[in-house]
Amino acid sequence: MRIRNALLAMTSMVALPSFAMASTITGPYIDMAGGYNLVQHQSARVGTDRSIKRAATQDYGKMHSGTGFNGYLSAGYGFGNGLRLEVEGAYNQTHITRLGGSFADGVGRHAHGKSEGYGALVNVLYDIDLGMFGLNNFPVTPFVGIGAGYMWQNYRKVYNRGSNPHYPDFNNTTGGLAAQGIVGAAYDIPGVPGLALTTQYRFLGQAGSSGGGSNGRHYLHEDGKRGDRVGYGTRYTHQFMLGLRYAFNNAPPPPPPAPHVVVPPPAQAARTYLVFFDWDKSALTGRARDIVAQAAQASTHVQTTRIEVNGYTDNSAAHPGPRGEKYNMGLSLRRANSVKAELIRLGVPATAIDIHGYGDANPLVATAKNTREPQNRRVEIILK
Known part of the structure; x- marks a missing residue:
């Protein structure tokens, strides 16, 4: 239900009243955006073995996330033919609202906790010229893209409110490779050359961890003593964002050369x-x-x-x-x-x-x- 509502919200953003024809970027630009963050249910495993996937005794469950937010700041370069390359610093945050599976004795229980993510990605994007489809006066420039990089996810005080002492009690950071798909649209803001409003949807996937190494730790006790290892499944995030983009080389393209007109010689009086x-x-x-x-x-x-x-x-x-x-x-x-x-x-x-x-x-x-x-x-x- 929440995914459907979020998609409807994204559709509304894309349908915002348009301003002026967005232009193809040539040269450097900066971009920033923020918005709604929706994380799919993420699995987690707890065990005593160094590789918890082979542990004979382990607990398994799913973390359910509530509302959250995300944002990024990027710098890029447009090649003038629709292609753009950019480097992005990203941040996301969401609250853990529910734990299920063996963490909650087979039933879902309300939970407490928060996860924060941060990292860097490199994106390749393409601006779609609607003039190729006969829409020369359509005031939107859609774009699509893909990106890849590395993200860290910090889980802070994630515990089941239905148990005492709290179990489990996640309080650690894990990192992994990340990739994303991007679709959006840009609208030029009248009177401010180079400045554009953007709306977009991003789907971000972040690899999980097996539980080995220093990042595969969690605490089972409120007194801070080190407990068993924890591993996380792949994390999938839907992001719906509104942002601003500024292109530095925003001079309008030179007008086409005037057609050569042969000026006839002045008419002479009849002789x-x-x-x-x-x-x-x-x-x-x-x-x-x-x-x-x-x-x-x-x-x-x-x-x-x-x-x-x-x-x-x-x-x-x-x-x-x-x-x-x-x-x-x-x-x-x-x-x-x-x-x-x-x-x-x-x-x-x-x-x-x-x-x-x-x-x-x-x-x-x-x-x-x-x-x-x-x-x-x-x-x-x-x-x-």
């Missing part, structure tokens, strides 16, 4: 302007005067050494035959002169203007003979 005329006319229309004005204005903004004004007609003529060709040649020249006069009126120096008349040569639109085509009745203003 050729077309002025169109009515059939058999050389006078400028209102629209034609607007085009000439644009050409005159542009000649003052772009580098211009000469302005060519070339006049044209379509291949129709007011007079048929050879006389018509001569007429069109003259009409094209009159149109060019009309444009030149307007340019001069607008301030363009006359010496900068060259005029030509080409009759019906070089049409913009190819047509049959004797066709009135508006686009061929034109003057081209070319800025050079």
Whole structure:
């Protein structure tokens, strides 16, 4: 029941409101956490033989633990790819509440006592990037890990309240190799770069002792006289913790390089302007005067050494035959002169203007003979 409640508490911690997207650690960091400590029932044996497992006469029982707490302080290094390596100093404490088995004549009895553990472990952890699963905006960085090291466990005044004198009376320290599995999640704290809140569950196993050597001693008497040897079974601990972690290299990653943008050259003013005329006319229309004005204005903004004004007609003529060709040649020249006069009126120096008349040569639109085509009745203003 207590394990189930503890797991529910851990689930609640993981579901805490999130802050901001936790970041991958690159460089050194420190970490500390503390929380609830739940120890599974641990076996113990008492005997007179140096190896109590072979003792012909021995007492066997289980120690039941109540509430407790644990904590650790660690220093580590993140490699920037999710992997982290850290060294941890750990502490745990719990109360012995019940003794069972032959310690209590076959029935469980209330007990008194406390156990304290301390040691060091080396952990390897991995931060899981949820972006790999399409959760780029999910504000959590889960992590998993394993660790190994050495732990000492100090049992202080553990005795059965139902016997007088107290029996057994554990009062010693035993040590052994330890290993743990770790699962948790980290949340960055807004406004404090590098600082993160962590929630995690750890399962710690500590090897027991056979009862031999100086650590395999206990006292059966309240007067402090040395008694028989005691050995402990493997100790399993569930730990549920809340903590803080600070990464020293917490500068945000550099932004990605800006995409290369080809900037087009600034648009230049048109260097050729077309002025169109009515059939058999050389006078400028209102629209034609607007085009000439644009050409005159542009000649003052772009580098211009000469302005060519070339006049044209379509291949129709007011007079048929050879006389018509001569007429069109003259009409094209009159149109060019009309444009030149307007340019001069607008301030363009006359010496900068060259005029030509080409009759019906070089049409913009190819047509049959004797066709009135508006686009061929034109003057081209070319800025050079």
